[in-house]
Amino acid sequence: MTAKVPSDLPNAGEANQVRVWDRFVRIFHWTVVAGFFAAYFTDGDFLDLHIWAGYTVGALVLIRIVWGFAGPRHARFSDFLCGPFRALRYVFDLATGRAARHLGHSPAGGLMVMVLLVGLLGASWTGYQHYISDDHSGGMAWSNFLISSAHAHGEEIHGQPAAEVEFWGQAHGWLADLLLTLAVLHLGGVALASLAHKENLVRAMVTGRKRRE
Numbered sequence: 523m524t525a526k527v528p529s530d531l532p533n534a535g536e537a538n539q540v541r542v543w544d545r546f547v548r549i550f551h552w553t554v555v556a557g558f559f560a561a562y563f564t565d566g567d568f569l570d571l572h573i574w575a576g577y578t579v580g581a582l583v584l585i586r587i588v589w590g591f592a593g594p595r596h597a598r599f600s601d602f603l604c605g606p607f608r609a610l611r612y613v614f615d616l617a618t619g620r621a622a623r624h625l626g627h628s629p630a631g632g633l634m635v636m637v638l639l640v641g642l643l644g645a646s647w648t649g650y651q652h653y654i655s656d657d658h659s660g661g662m663a664w665s666n667f668l669i670s671s672a673h674a675h676g677e678e679i680h681g682q683p684a685a686e687v688e689f690w691g692q693a694h695g696w697l698a699d700l701l702l703t704l705a706v707l708h709l710g711g712v713a714l715a716s717l718a719h720k721e722n723l724v725r726a727m728v729t730g731r732k733r734r735e
């Protein structure tokens with residue numbers, strides 16, 4: 523006899539699925555991806571867009587941190603935060619084909635998520651510092667942004683860079699490049715884990731659902 527599918531679920535496929543990523547996590551992720559690449563590839567040329575993309579990413583990460591304490595089970599840091607040894611162990615198990623499947627982030631995935639969140643916040647913060655370090659009025663970057671054109675800011679920023687401007691500029695550029703490297707590793711990890719557990723993790727980040735077991 524075949525098992526009965528509950529009547530509120532349209533088909534057997536969905537009956538075997540469980541919701542893992544809530545709506546906020548999914549919107550957060552794809553907006554951060556768009557914001558990160560928009561910021562990365564626009565720096566001096568489209569400074570207005572660059573700054574707003576960077577602020578959006580920074581603000582979203584701050585909300586994600588609150589969500590890491592207040593959100594549903596798999597969004598919580600307590601669900602996936604672990605030390606580097608557990609993460610390394612998982613990578614080793616993945617390489618030798620013995621890694622256990624995790625419904626939420628795996629130990630290595632979770633550690634990478636934490637590093638990415640800190641890095642993204644750092645990129646927004648150093649970008650903001652770089653921006654205001656060249657602002658002699660001491661005002662907020664966004665208020666100057668509203669009253670001046672991007673071109674004028676570009677001239678100011680490229681004008682006579684003080685040591686401080688240079689420091690923040692270098693820290694900002696370095697962090698952005700580090701993040702790009704981490705994002706490539708992140709993608710590699712997603713691909714490997716998808717293959718190892720025979721599931722499409724990218725699709726799960728779109729639909730929010732994964733197979734039950």
Ligand code: HEM
Nearest residue numbers: 558561562565566573576577579645646649650653695698
């Ligand atoms: C995820 C966030 C961000 C990323 C990935 C990012 C990335 C970058 C990159 C790759 C550069 C070029 C660095 C170089 O040439 O060495 C840059 C420059 C810059 N960024 Fe950001 N940035 C972000 C956020 C911000 C924010 C929030 C601000 C300001 C509030 C900002 C202000 C600047 C400024 C003023 C420059 C220098 C532009 C120039 O010299 O022409 N960035 N950023």
Ligand code: HEM
Nearest residue numbers: 547551555558626627628631635638639705712723724727
């Ligand atoms: C197109 C490129 C990308 C794809 C396909 C992708 C895919 C994914 C997937 C599948 C997950 C869930 C991993 C799991 O199942 O444990 C994830 C999580 C995450 N990714 Fe990406 N990613 C991309 C780019 C990026 C970039 C560029 C960043 C930031 C620089 C980023 C930051 C994150 C973060 C912070 C999480 C954790 C989400 C949360 O728990 O809130 N991703 N990504």
